[in-house]
Amino acid sequence: MTTTRDYYEILGVPRDADDATVKSAYRKMALKHHPDRNPGDQKAEEQFKEAAEAYAVLADREKRARYDRFGHAGVGSAGGGGAGYDPTIFADFGDILGGLGDLFGFSGGRRGGPRRGADLRYDLEITFAEAATGTETTLQIPREESCDTCGGSGSAPGSTPEKCGQCQGRGQVRFQQGFLTVARTCPACGGIGRVIAKPCQSCHGHGKIGQERKLTVKIPAGIGTAQRLRLTAEGEHGGPGAPPGDLYVVVHVGDHPFFQRDGDDLLCDMPVTFPTLALGGEIEVPTLTDPTTIQIPTGTQADTRFRLRGKGMPNVNGRGHGDIYVRVQVAVPTKLSREQKTLLQELGATMPNQVLEPVPADTDEERPFFDRVKDIFG
Numbered sequence: 001m002t003t004t005r006d007y008y009e010i011l012g013v014p015r016d017a018d019d020a021t022v023k024s025a026y027r028k029m030a031l032k033h034h035p036d037r038n039p040g041d042q043k044a045e046e047q048f049k050e051a052a053e054a055y056a057v058l059a060d061r062e063k064r065a066r067y068d069r070f071g072h073a074g075v076g077s078a079g080g081g082g083a084g085y086d087p088t089i090f091a092d093f094g095d096i097l098g099g100l101g102d103l104f105g106f107s108g109g110r111r112g113g114p115r116r117g118a119d120l121r122y123d124l125e126i127t128f129a130e131a132a133t134g135t136e137t138t139l140q141i142p143r144e145e146s147c148d149t150c151g152g153s154g155s156a157p158g159s160t161p162e163k164c165g166q167c168q169g170r171g172q173v174r175f176q177q178g179f180l181t182v183a184r185t186c187p188a189c190g191g192i193g194r195v196i197a198k199p200c201q202s203c204h205g206h207g208k209i210g211q212e213r214k215l216t217v218k219i220p221a222g223i224g225t226a227q228r229l230r231l232t233a234e235g236e237h238g239g240p241g242a243p244p245g246d247l248y249v250v251v252h253v254g255d256h257p258f259f260q261r262d263g264d265d266l267l268c269d270m271p272v273t274f275p276t277l278a279l280g281g282e283i284e285v286p287t288l289t290d291p292t293t294i295q296i297p298t299g300t301q302a303d304t305r306f307r308l309r310g311k312g313m314p315n316v317n318g319r320g321h322g323d324i325y326v327r328v329q330v331a332v333p334t335k336l337s338r339e340q341k342t343l344l345q346e347l348g349a350t351m352p353n354q355v356l357e358p359v360p361a362d363t364d365e366e367r368p369f370f371d372r373v374k375d376i377f378g
């Protein structure tokens, strides 16, 4: 799942850091935690990915602006509007490391060994109702598939790659620069050490062919915006013999007409007439399934909240359901009949304003919320 840490904190830069500072901080972080330098170190890998995620946002002017305003929730979306496909966000750290990587000889898997496939990102929009019940959907992912003709090797059937003549199979070439001997990735074989003598006709030696791939994905009930599902090995194919990348499905949940979501809890405002609040009565309130009724006690004040226990969103990890909080508001009529006006005037005359006193100011925001909750099912 995506990181919840502050992106500025991850890169260790101030919130007003300029682009160069962000880039330099990321470079340092990425070099320090690079998987090639920390083989088998899970924590370093996490930190590496976290830094890449932070950089992907902070290096992009528009994403950074949204992050500054809305936090993590603002950058889950790839600009809104329709399901999108953006393979670059997880892949672009290769480029920024490029220059240094060549010097140190460990640039993002290009070091002679086979290269792991790139991770892909898919932005999926679902409705509120789908998030509440869970859903299953089919994604069409454009990605490179291994070539059937050559089995992904890139060599024409019956032939095999030959040792690279330029680097003698080492994957690196050395040359003199002043007093220094500098090693560089072999330009002829791209560091693999072998070259394809007879390219496969179907894929022209790439070993891959671009294809649309259909994937069925189960979206668990209770999922929220910006949560990610990881589909292992469904990303881009790697080089011959290398593992494929992963596919990340980033979920965006649409709004509900009444409910506001707060984790697994749902909040809604319900207008109730003054006579019902004053005399008590029954009102109908919406839930995720069928509407239900709640009892309004005599003398109920505006802003009183009623809790419908266990009627909220299912927890995405299977830990039960949240609650629904219904907050009652006074429904003030904008149009009154002559008769209603007369009745109200008569009522008003019996309760002059002078008997009302100001309510003491509430300094604690949280307490009255829970104090005034009336349990319906509890």
Ligand SMILES: [Zn+2]
Binding pocket: 147, 148, 149, 150, 151, 152, 153, 154, 155, 200, 201, 202, 203, 204, 205, 206, 207, 208
């Ligand atoms: Zn082929």
Ligand SMILES: [Zn+2]
Binding pocket: 164, 165, 166, 167, 168, 169, 170, 171, 172, 186, 187, 188, 189, 190, 191, 192, 193, 194
């Ligand atoms: Zn070579």
